[in-house]
Amino acid sequence: MIAPDRFTPRVKTGAGSSTDLLVRADAVGPSLAFVKSAGRVLQILELFDELQREARVSEIAERLGFPQSSTSMLLKSLAQLGYLDYDADSRSFLPSPRVALLGAWLDKGPVRDGSLVRMLEHLSECTGGTVILAARNTIYSQYVHVLQAQTAMRFHVPPGTRRLVVWSATGTALLAGIPDAEIGPLVRRTNAEAPPEQPPIQVSAVLANVARLRQDGHFFSHGLVTSGAGSIAVPLPNRIDRKGRPLAVAVSGLLEEFERRETQIVAMIHDAIARFLIRLD
Numbered sequence: 001m002i003a004p005d006r007f008t009p010r011v012k013t014g015a016g017s018s019t020d021l022l023v024r025a026d027a028v029g030p031s032l033a034f035v036k037s038a039g040r041v042l043q044i045l046e047l048f049d050e051l052q053r054e055a056r057v058s059e060i061a062e063r064l065g066f067p068q069s070s071t072s073m074l075l076k077s078l079a080q081l082g083y084l085d086y087d088a089d090s091r092s093f094l095p096s097p098r099v100a101l102l103g104a105w106l107d108k109g110p111v112r113d114g115s116l117v118r119m120l121e122h123l124s125e126c127t128g129g130t131v132i133l134a135a136r137n138t139i140y141s142q143y144v145h146v147l148q149a150q151t152a153m154r155f156h157v158p159p160g161t162r163r164l165v166v167w168s169a170t171g172t173a174l175l176a177g178i179p180d181a182e183i184g185p186l187v188r189r190t191n192a193e194a195p196p197e198q199p200p201i202q203v204s205a206v207l208a209n210v211a212r213l214r215q216d217g218h219f220f221s222h223g224l225v226t227s228g229a230g231s232i233a234v235p236l237p238n239r240i241d242r243k244g245r246p247l248a249v250a251v252s253g254l255l256e257e258f259e260r261r262e263t264q265i266v267a268m269i270h271d272a273i274a275r276f277l278i279r280l281d
Contacts (some may be wrong), residue, residue: 008174015026040066041075042259045083045099050148054087054094116240119276120147120249126268129253130157134170134233135245137162139190141171149253155229156254164189166206169221173211173248176235223255230258230261234269237277247274 043064048055061071068227075093084093116133123207124131124147133145140162148156165171166187175183186201194200213235215220221231233250240247252258256264 005060014171016085036073040064040070041078044071044074044078045095048095050146050159054090054092056090056092081216083148111276112166115276117145119272120145121250122276123147123249123269123272124150126272127251127253127265129251129265130155130248132157132231132252134163134174134248134250135241136165136171136174137200138199139165139186139193141165141168141174141248143170150177155226155252155254163225164190164194164201167201168225169219169233169252170248170250172206172209172213172219172221173233173235173250174246175206177246178210183210220258220262222259229253230255231270232258232262232265234266234273236273240277 015239018267020100030125044060047060047063057068057072057075060066060075064071075086077082080094082096082098084099085096086093109264118227120131120133123129128151130149131147134141135144136142141164143157143159143163146157146159146161148154163171165174166183167190175186178186179181183206187201187206191200202268209219213233218234219231221229223230225231231250231252231254233248236249240243249269250271
């Protein structure tokens, strides 16, 4: 069994107060080496995607844990390059239309026409949970888009978070179309690349999880990765990605609540897929 991730409560007080349980990004496996400034630029853009409003240097630095001086320099550089707009009156930044056009050439389907995003927003509204869109990245399931829950008590999951593809709800959904013969080597590779403190994952346990998903049409993680969290994942229809790469959607929240609402949440996910995406399969 994989040791659960650590999470830290963040308590907000006052009007609209809430308690966020911050789930650590890249909680499993060694961190990949990358150019720090490049990574920070992408984290800034992902933060704007989450906030969906303008923000000041101080807020961005605080939310991302960056030094304020280097955050200010990065934001000013992005503004000079035309990727951010700066409002001198409010001293705040906002992504420009140039950002919105990035990558538009990659997709002619549900991403570009908005069907996929509308489905995720619909799930966020009707379930009240954290909604995650995931894709496979080597041995990981990576969260490429996250809509945070609006409930008073919630798990805050940053975009870009990675989970082991062989040992997570979204990962199990991403493996639905993979032949069983390929799962064993993937588990062995994962065990080889995992940090030494991580207990080994059993091939039989992964195959059992995938078989359960294929039978039920969804996979329910009862604290599989994060203690106290429940996550219900479903594979998305084929051909959403132009290269045919599998995608999965998951709704996550407090385990006790999700155990009570499993049937309802599963029905909502399948209904949303049928309503917004089924015509693409």
